Amino acid sequence: xxxxxxxxxxxxxxxxxxxxxxxxxxxxxxxxxxxxxxxxxxxxxxxxxxxxxxxxxxxxxxxxxxxxxxxxxxxxxxxxxxxxxxxxxxxxxxxxxxxxxxxxxxxxxxxxxxxxxxxxxxxxxxxxxxxxxxxxxxxxxxxxxxxxxxxxxxxxxxxxxxxxxxxxxxxxxxxxxxxxxxxxxxxxxxxxxxxxxxxxxxxxxxxxxxxxxxxxxxxxxxxxxxxxxxxxxxxxxxxxxxxxxxxxxxxxxxxxxxxxxxxxxxxxxxxxxxxxxxxxxxxxxxxxxxxxxxxxxxxxxxxxxxxxxxxxxxxxxxxxxxxxxxxxxxxxxxxxxxxxxxxxxxxxxxxxxxxxxxxxxxxxxxxxxxxxxxxxxxxxxxxxxxxxxxxxxxxxxxxxxxxxxxxxxxxxxxxxxxxxxxxxxxxxxxxxxxxxxxxxxxxxxxxxxxxxxxxxxxxxxxxxxxxxxxxxxxxxxxxxxxxxxxxxxxxxxxxxxxx
Numbered sequence: 001x002x003x004x005x006x007x008x009x010x011x012x013x014x015x016x017x018x019x020x021x022x023x024x025x026x027x028x029x030x031x032x033x034x035x036x037x038x039x040x041x042x043x044x045x046x047x048x049x050x051x052x053x054x055x056x057x058x059x060x061x062x063x064x065x066x067x068x069x070x071x072x073x074x075x076x077x078x079x080x081x082x083x084x085x086x087x088x089x090x091x092x093x094x095x096x097x098x099x100x101x102x103x104x105x106x107x108x109x110x111x112x113x114x115x116x117x118x119x120x121x122x123x124x125x126x127x128x129x130x131x132x133x134x135x136x137x138x139x140x141x142x143x144x145x146x147x148x149x150x151x152x153x154x155x156x157x158x159x160x161x162x163x164x165x166x167x168x169x170x171x172x173x174x175x176x177x178x179x180x181x182x183x184x185x186x187x188x189x190x191x192x193x194x195x196x197x198x199x200x201x202x203x204x205x206x207x208x209x210x211x212x213x214x215x216x217x218x219x220x221x222x223x224x225x226x227x228x229x230x231x232x233x234x235x236x237x238x239x240x241x242x243x244x245x246x247x248x249x250x251x252x253x254x255x256x257x258x259x260x261x262x263x264x265x266x267x268x269x270x271x272x273x274x275x276x277x278x279x280x281x282x283x284x285x286x287x288x289x290x291x292x293x294x295x296x297x298x299x300x301x302x303x304x305x306x307x308x309x310x311x312x313x314x315x316x317x318x319x320x321x322x323x324x325x326x327x328x329x330x331x332x333x334x335x336x337x338x339x340x341x342x343x344x345x346x347x348x349x350x351x352x353x354x355x356x357x358x359x360x361x362x363x364x365x366x367x368x369x370x371x372x373x374x375x376x377x378x379x380x381x382x383x384x385x386x387x388x389x390x391x392x393x394x395x396x397x398x399x400x401x402x403x404x405x406x407x408x409x410x411x412x413x414x415x416x417x418x419x420x421x422x423x424x425x426x427x428x429x430x431x432x433x434x435x436x437x438x439x440x441x442x443x444x445x446x447x448x449x450x451x452x453x454x455x456x457x458x459x460x461x462x463x464x465x466x467x468x469x470x471x472x473x474x475x476x477x478x479x480x481x482x483x484x485x486x487x488x489x490x491x492x493x494x495x496x497x498x499x
Contacts, residue, residue: 061415063422064255070269071243074262075423077250079415083154085251086416087161089168090427091146093239096214097276102227104185104219109232109239110141111181113148116174118166123174126163135160137167143215144357145427146239154252158261165265168240173232185224186497192218193492196302199293200365200468203490204304207464208361210286215358221497234273241271248423250416283308283359285462290478293468293490301373301469305350305380306363307462312354313430318404318441319453320352325400326392326450327351333383334364344368344376350384352457356428362458370473374480377465388454391447404442408435466490 063077095106114137117123130136135152137160148168152160193199202218209216247266249258285308314320327333328349338348350364364384368376392400412418412435425434467478479485 059412060418060422063419068242068262068267070267071245072266072269073246073426075246075248075419076255076258077248077415077419078253078255079250080252083252084151085154085157085249085253086149086151087164087247087249088147088149088420088423090246090248090423091141091148091240092244092278092427093141093146093235093276094144095141096143096281097239097278098214098235100212100214100217101223102231103217103223105227105231105235106141106146106239107219108178108181108185108227109235110139110146112173112178112232113171113236113240114139114167115181116172116177119170119172120166121163122172123177126167129163130160133160135163137164139167141239144355157251157253157258161261162265169266169269171236173229173236175229178229178232182224182227185219186221189219189221189224189494193494196295196298196468199295199492200302200304200466203291203293203468203492204306204363204464204466205361207287207291207466207490208285208306208308209283213283213286214281215283220495222495225498235276237271237273238276241275242266242269243271244275246423246427248419250419280358288462288464289488290465290481290485291467291488291490292471292478293466293492294471295468296470296472298370298469299473300367300369301376301467301474302365302367303373303377303380303465303467304363304365305377305463305465306361306365307459307464309352309360309362310354310457311359312356314354316449316453316456317354318438319445319449320354320457321404321438322397322400322442322445323387323392323450323454324351325403326396327383327387329403331399333387334380337383338366338376338379342375342379344372344379348376348380350380356424356430370470371475373467373469373474374476374478377467377481381460381463384458385460388451388458391451394447397445397447397450401442401445405439408439 061077061079063075065073065075067073093106095103098105115123117126121129126137133152133156135150135156137148137150139148140146148164150160150164192202202216205216206213206218211217247262288307310317325332328351329335334348334350338344339346345366345368348364348366350362352360352362354360364380366376366380411421421435422432424430425432431437465478465481467474471477478487
């Protein structure tokens, strides 16, 4: 058969096959022409005419909690939707408990736990075993807690869980890895003034809490140099102990089998030496007033203003959460007034940010062009004062309550998120139904309660106003904020390493 004959035959075959397809296409065309959608289905509708089903309520899936004889608390939550298992150990420790002359010790300990491998398995071998199974193990210590976590395919759970237990109980703290981390931390110190946002946040916390407060102090070359391997091992032994640990595991596992693995790998674990002294540091506001960090190279000002805040267990927490929604977001007062109507900033905010077991912050601010700095601050302060002195509207209350209740649901989208929330409540001594109490309080919040909370918690006389920017371009100057304004300069020079 020559090429022309083959081509002609192929065309005849295609034509025969196309006949039923063309007939079907014609039938569909007739049916589509016969159907005419109603005008109402095609007409666009305004967003406030759209109707959506109510968000589902928060549901806590079935879980089990128990304790080992050594004091370790365990949470188990089975979830067989995907062939995955993840777990986390939360340790009662934190950077707020490290010595003042060794700032950075907690962070260094947390990272070195994983980075240096274990006494049974060096770092390269540990990494290889995890990579072969597409698994992960991570550790860290932040301001108020420590953590270790793992994730694995269901079929690899036993092997990865054994490695996880080894990392938690037998970290090697290899010298070369500690040296590497210290060099990285030193590089971070050298670069910390490169980011205006970072400067603003860091110096604002120092002004509110005090530069020597555990909630504001920073790693310096001197404190980093003072940390030795023995300090890391001592802090680890004081912090990472079974009686200070909450273990949570979620995923595709059998609880009976998991309990056996936990007993095998953690049942004999005992703390070494003295436990960490975990009395919480005292907190009080250090300063108030107007402060300036001179950065002549900047073309805009970075502003933070606020004062000491409170805790989530305050009785008016729900009312303050509603106040936050009235003030912030695309429909909030600050966005509409300061950004949209006055055009003073692209971003602006002011919100009450509580913490679980120590006072947080009331913090506001944003970024604005240099010449608009004073009007921006004045406008933001005016909105803060307005919510203290003038009642919010019924519409604002309803919208804010809906926003709080609807957004809170997204903290419980997965079993893993839910379990993390339960562990956090236990860690900080909150009732397990705290979320439901909070929801009820938000639903019951009134206009009067929101205003009373704003009046009680927002204190104009205690405000810290910090500006990071170019003083020469801030016209009018910061002394125009109020009569007799004193502007205190902030020196952010980095103390050099000791030689």
